[in-house]
Amino acid sequence: MTDLKIETRDLDLFYGDFQALKKINFLAHENTVTAFIGPSGCGKSTLLRVFNRMNDLIDNVKISGKAYVDGKNIYKKDIDIDELRKKVGMVFQKPNPFPKSIFENVAYGLRVNGISNKTYITDKVEDSIKKAALWDEVKDKLKKSAFELSGGQQQRLCIARTLAIEPSIILMDEPASALDPISTAKVEDLIYELKANYTIVIVTHNMQQAGRVSDHTAFFYLGELVEYDETKRIFTNPKDIRTQNYVTGRFG
Amino acid sequence: MNHLDAELKNLNKDIVAMWKLVIDQLFKSKQAIENFDKDKVCEVLASEKRVDAFELKINMDCENILALFNPLANDLRFVLAVLKINYNLERIGDYSKGIVKLIKNADEPFEKKSLEEASIYGMFDVCLEMLTDSLDAFEHENNEKVRGIFKKDDKLDVVNKSANKIVASLIKHNPKNVLSYLDILTIVRKLERVGDQTKNISEEIIFYLEAKMVRHMKVKEEKKEKKDK
Numbered sequence: 517m518t519d520l521k522i523e524t525r526d527l528d529l530f531y532g533d534f535q536a537l538k539k540i541n542f543l544a545h546e547n548t549v550t551a552f553i554g555p556s557g558c559g560k561s562t563l564l565r566v567f568n569r570m571n572d573l574i575d576n577v578k579i580s581g582k583a584y585v586d587g588k589n590i591y592k593k594d595i596d597i598d599e600l601r602k603k604v605g606m607v608f609q610k611p612n613p614f615p616k617s618i619f620e621n622v623a624y625g626l627r628v629n630g631i632s633n634k635t636y637i638t639d640k641v642e643d644s645i646k647k648a649a650l651w652d653e654v655k656d657k658l659k660k661s662a663f664e665l666s667g668g669q670q671q672r673l674c675i676a677r678t679l680a681i682e683p684s685i686i687l688m689d690e691p692a693s694a695l696d697p698i699s700t701a702k703v704e705d706l707i708y709e710l711k712a713n714y715t716i717v718i719v720t721h722n723m724q725q726a727g728r729v730s731d732h733t734a735f736f737y738l739g740e741l742v743e744y745d746e747t748k749r750i751f752t753n754p755k756d757i758r759t760q761n762y763v764t765g766r767f768g
Numbered sequence: 769m770n771h772l773d774a775e776l777k778n779l780n781k782d783i784v785a786m787w788k789l790v791i792d793q794l795f796k797s798k799q800a801i802e803n804f805d806k807d808k809v810c811e812v813l814a815s816e817k818r819v820d821a822f823e824l825k826i827n828m829d830c831e832n833i834l835a836l837f838n839p840l841a842n843d844l845r846f847v848l849a850v851l852k853i854n855y856n857l858e859r860i861g862d863y864s865k866g867i868v869k870l871i872k873n874a875d876e877p878f879e880k881k882s883l884e885e886a887s888i889y890g891m892f893d894v895c896l897e898m899l900t901d902s903l904d905a906f907e908h909e910n911n912e913k914v915r916g917i918f919k920k921d922d923k924l925d926v927v928n929k930s931a932n933k934i935v936a937s938l939i940k941h942n943p944k945n946v947l948s949y950l951d952i953l954t955i956v957r958k959l960e961r962v963g964d965q966t967k968n969i970s971e972e973i974i975f976y977l978e979a980k981m982v983r984h985m986k987v988k989e990e991k992k993e994k995k996d997k
Contacts, residue, residue, distance in 0.1 A: 723838070723840065724838055727840075751840045751841060751844070752840070752841060752844060752845065752979060753841065753845075753979035754841055759841075760841045760842060763840045763841050764772075764839070764840055764841050764842065764843050765770065765772065766770070766773075
């Protein structure tokens, strides 16, 4: 078994009086892909945002219980949130490139982190775009605006932007839901390749996508982690009737 | 009812209809032998085409459901089980056809005494019971009933093993009837295969109901596994 990267223990999260997560006990090991599935509002994106403390940006959020990344409690007072977010990158549902060139989009994170060595930045940008399986498509137009790229290319550019910071964990919140099938397949292939070097947690509404890309799947319902197991087991023989009803489309 | 439910319901309806048809074929094969009834022979041969048509339709429906609806969990296991049961039922239909063809080509009825000595009637009854039980277990999702079928198949294996000696003795006492006795031996072999196919069907029902592969696993091993859990 590989090292534990993410862990939560009895984690509760409230938005004001509303409890969005209930006693979540979850763990993800290094170099694995975990899919979060469940109906809208079940808490899967909320839990994803716990891992890089994105929920801190929302008013009235209260968290109790423990959340660890690489064995460190990320909700301790002395934690450096910028360091945490460097370690835990995030890719969102809609591609959100900056209004800059393709090159500068990827270089941005390096520059704001104080890196100014031109050769290092150039090499890092190239390496990150290659890792995001985008290099062949953009190598001759790095100075062009990122907005000239297609949706699928923009999403892979955002993944390259995340990779440039050298995270060890990548959180993906429905990364392919706004993409066409070919772009979706490219993003899925990319997730499969990235698994060798990163730990990935992906929120998806696409059951087949969860089956194709993930090693483990967690099913959430009404803020509860109902079932967490190997993906093949969740999709062939789930233990909980609620999971079965959800994956077979008979929920509610 | 959603679209997938409707498709699965249709698939269920078709496989049950095919099952009943195959049971009817085997039952008529028994009657054909008992009464040397060539009309029953024709009925079995005629229904073979319907069994084949069911096989093709069910195959195609399973393929379409898998491709278009991507069923998961118990739905996926149901479709995979039906796909295999479909094949097993078609083979049982073939054995019934093979049996009645022997009667079609025979000039005179088989000796009743020899049929009894080779336990042909008993084998037919066990096969029919196994098939009916399997259908009942499938329709009512009855795990316990399926497991009873394995024991019945053991009975057929015992008869099959002793068949060579019995038929050799029949030939020894009445060498003129050798061809008829060899046909009896062929029927024993075919009924034993019907038992094997029905056992395979039972394994698929367990896979569907319990997500468990019991193929190549002996009953004792299965009990041990259950106990260990």
